Amino acid sequence: MKQAIQLDKVCKTYGKGHTAVQAVKNAILTVKEGDFLAVVGPSGSGKSTLMNLIGALDVPECGRILLEGLDISHMTESELAQTRGKTIGFVFQQFNLIQTLSAKENVMLPMLFQGYSAGERSDRAELVLKQVGLGHRMHHKPGELSGGEQQRVAIARALANDPKIILADEPTGNLDSKTGKDILKLLQDLNKKGKTIIIITHDQSIAKKAKKIVHIKDGVVK
Amino acid sequence: MIIDYFNLSFKNLRNRRTRSFLTILGIFIGIAAVVALISIGQGLESSVAEQFENLGKDKVIIQSKSLGPPGSASGQSLLLTTRDMEVVEKTKGVFGVVGIVFKTGVIKYRDELEIAFISGVDPRDDMRFEEVQAFKIEEGRFLKPDDKYKAVVGYGHVSGGLWEKPVDLGKKIEIEGVEFRVVGVLESTGNPYDDESVLISKEVMRDIMNLGEEETQLYAKVIQGEDPVEIAERIARELRRFRDEKEGEETFTVQTAEQLFESFQNILGILQAVLIGIAAISLLVGGIGIMNTMYTSVLERTREIGIMKSIGAKNSNILSIFLIEAGMLGLVGGLIGVAIGIGLGKMAQAIAYGALGSSLLQVSFPAWLIIGALVFSFVVGCVAGTLPAVRASRLKPVEALRYE
Ligand SMILES: Nc1ncnc2c1ncn2[C@@H]1O[C@H](COP(=O)(O)OP(=O)(O)OP(=O)(O)O)[C@@H](O)[C@H]1O
Ligand SMILES: [Mg+2]
Numbered sequence: 218m219k220q221a222i223q224l225d226k227v228c229k230t231y232g233k234g235h236t237a238v239q240a241v242k243n244a245i246l247t248v249k250e251g252d253f254l255a256v257v258g259p260s261g262s263g264k265s266t267l268m269n270l271i272g273a274l275d276v277p278e279c280g281r282i283l284l285e286g287l288d289i290s291h292m293t294e295s296e297l298a299q300t301r302g303k304t305i306g307f308v309f310q311q312f313n314l315i316q317t318l319s320a321k322e323n324v325m326l327p328m329l330f331q332g333y334s335a336g337e338r339s340d341r342a343e344l345v346l347k348q349v350g351l352g353h354r355m356h357h358k359p360g361e362l363s364g365g366e367q368q369r370v371a372i373a374r375a376l377a378n379d380p381k382i383i384l385a386d387e388p389t390g391n392l393d394s395k396t397g398k399d400i401l402k403l404l405q406d407l408n409k410k411g412k413t414i415i416i417i418t419h420d421q422s423i424a425k426k427a428k429k430i431v432h433i434k435d436g437v438v439k
Numbered sequence: 440m441i442i443d444y445f446n447l448s449f450k451n452l453r454n455r456r457t458r459s460f461l462t463i464l465g466i467f468i469g470i471a472a473v474v475a476l477i478s479i480g481q482g483l484e485s486s487v488a489e490q491f492e493n494l495g496k497d498k499v500i501i502q503s504k505s506l507g508p509p510g511s512a513s514g515q516s517l518l519l520t521t522r523d524m525e526v527v528e529k530t531k532g533v534f535g536v537v538g539i540v541f542k543t544g545v546i547k548y549r550d551e552l553e554i555a556f557i558s559g560v561d562p563r564d565d566m567r568f569e570e571v572q573a574f575k576i577e578e579g580r581f582l583k584p585d586d587k588y589k590a591v592v593g594y595g596h597v598s599g600g601l602w603e604k605p606v607d608l609g610k611k612i613e614i615e616g617v618e619f620r621v622v623g624v625l626e627s628t629g630n631p632y633d634d635e636s637v638l639i640s641k642e643v644m645r646d647i648m649n650l651g652e653e654e655t656q657l658y659a660k661v662i663q664g665e666d667p668v669e670i671a672e673r674i675a676r677e678l679r680r681f682r683d684e685k686e687g688e689e690t691f692t693v694q695t696a697e698q699l700f701e702s703f704q705n706i707l708g709i710l711q712a713v714l715i716g717i718a719a720i721s722l723l724v725g726g727i728g729i730m731n732t733m734y735t736s737v738l739e740r741t742r743e744i745g746i747m748k749s750i751g752a753k754n755s756n757i758l759s760i761f762l763i764e765a766g767m768l769g770l771v772g773g774l775i776g777v778a779i780g781i782g783l784g785k786m787a788q789a790i791a792y793g794a795l796g797s798s799l800l801q802v803s804f805p806a807w808l809i810i811g812a813l814v815f816s817f818v819v820g821c822v823a824g825t826l827p828a829v830r831a832s833r834l835k836p837v838e839a840l841r842y843e
Contacts, residue, residue: 274749294753314746
């Protein structure tokens with residue numbers, strides 16, 4: 218099977234001098250296509266940093282990162298944005314929806330940056346919103362939706378450009394356990410349909426549901 | 440694509456209605472002022488152009504430069520007189536010349552008194568006054584050579600609120616205490632000063648007002664085919680010799696109708712430039728306001744920028760979003776400004792109509808003015824938004840996402 222993600226001795230340091238924090242140290246990691254990986258580790262261990270590097274939101278100081286065989290370590294800003302938009306779908310703990318836009322408009326936004334026409338965007342947004350069970354809430358603003366519903370909108374948005382990889386940074390962290398389970402179920406369904414999923418979590422019960430678990434401590438991936 | 444960005448920007452602006460409105464205040468005051476000033480200026484220019492058109496291009500106007508009060512020694516000596524008129528008449532290329540005396544005088548009709556312009560004309564002139572000044576008779580007739588105590592009144596005496604009862608043909612009016620009979624009414628020229636004037640025989644006027652040989656204005660008509668500018672120079676030369684004045688120190692001016700119009704245009708142009716300069720300050724302040732608002736907006740929406748980058752927005756996409764938003768602020772300001780400007784222009788026209796009782800001032804709003812104003816306001820917005828938009832586009836995605 219093809220490799221979805223390959224990290225080769227990747228490191229990332231924040232700050233300079235004696236306040237410098239090495240958030241990720243020589244990380245080596247391979248994720249196969251169609252995998253479902255859970256990343257666990259204590260707070261401040263570098264999970265989010267790792268996730269941002271994989272998602273092309275940040276660039277490593279050393280090492281190489283391959284996404285779908287493509288080296289993103291030395292890409293220009295606009296190439297990074299392009300890759301991010303096409304191959305990655307992000308789901309965040311704080312949902313990170315744009316408050317002034319409706320659910321549907323939020324889902325349409327990633328497609329705008331990929332240059333899809335208004336008609337295509339509208340059709341696809343409705344489709345993915347129905348897929349996450351929000352067909353009846355499309356025109357509501359995030360403020361009018363429950364936490365679980367907002368996270369579903371975020372997942373729909375992550376699916377908008379039909380990316381191969383979904384990165385979820387503590388997607389259930391702001392939800393009660395019942396809603397959290399629903400969201401996890403949704404991600405598992407997506408995994409069954411072929412998406413490669415990486416989920417960061419503190420919740421052991423969620424981690425156990427993953428196909429693989431990776432531990433990270435003080436920036437070291439094990 | 441771009442239309443979606445406009446959509447997005449519009450939503451953002453609508454979400455911050457009050458702030459957006461306050462931001463564009465400076466823009467729309469500036470644009471309103473510019474639109475109103477230019478339209479009024481255009482209106483003035485075209486109405487004056489029309490007046491000069493009536494006068495004709497083959498006319499040369501000679502006036503005294505005298506600023507001294509009438510009757511004072513300095514004033515008196517500089518006045519044009521009948522002898523100057525003879526000099527002009529004899530100048531080669533001049534078809535004929537008409538001298539007119541203007542004075543304000545008291546007119547009594549029934550029991551009312553009014554102050555109006557009295558024009559003394561010579562009905563014997565070969566070249567008739569009506570021909571020179573392009574006055575046309577509405578009713579009755581013009582002055583005849585041997586008319587003495589006869590008057591032709593401007594249209595304003597018949598209609599318009601000058602008198603309680605209109606001055607009709609055949610009625611008697613008193614000018615400076617002397618009775619005149621109205622034999623003719625002039626067509627309206629649109630110019631209130633013309634319309635409220637009264638024409639009488641120059642000879643009689645000099646007599647009843649104790650005037651000497653003075654002439655207020657001389658109108659020379661150039662022989663067909665001659666260049667009025669050349670003839671004007673020749674007239675000036677002849678007058679200088681006759682009055683013994685050095686070039687550059689003349690006490691009179693000789694201008695062709697066209698030159699007169701040009702000097703009017705110059706004055707109007709300078710006036711407009713000054714006023715528009717002041718309006719430009721408002722636009723500058725408006726631009727700074729937009730810049731300030733956009734900086735605030737970038738700061739407030741840092742997280743939103745991070746989100747957009749995380750879902751694939753390039754720096755250039757973010758730049759466009761903020762630039763368009765700033766441009767829209769300008770454009771909306773421009774739209775309101777144009778609307779207010781048109782309102783102000785129309786108001787000026789109405790006020791002018793009320794004050795002058797004539798539709799002399801016709802403000803116009805050419806397409807270039809309106810489109811230009813809108814494009815300009817959009818550009819002001821974009822320019823003001825450039826720095827904030829660049830800042831927004833350069834935010835690091837991870838840091839922007841962490842921003843609270
Ligand atoms: N922008 C930053 N500037 C400086 N230090 C940072 C920055 N981001 C993260 N760090 C530091 O890097 C280390 C790893 O942070 P990271 O956010 O990856 O941890 P995490 O495992 O996601 O923690 P949590 O479970 O609390 O989300 C921490 O020590 C953190 O303080
Ligand atoms: Mg984290």
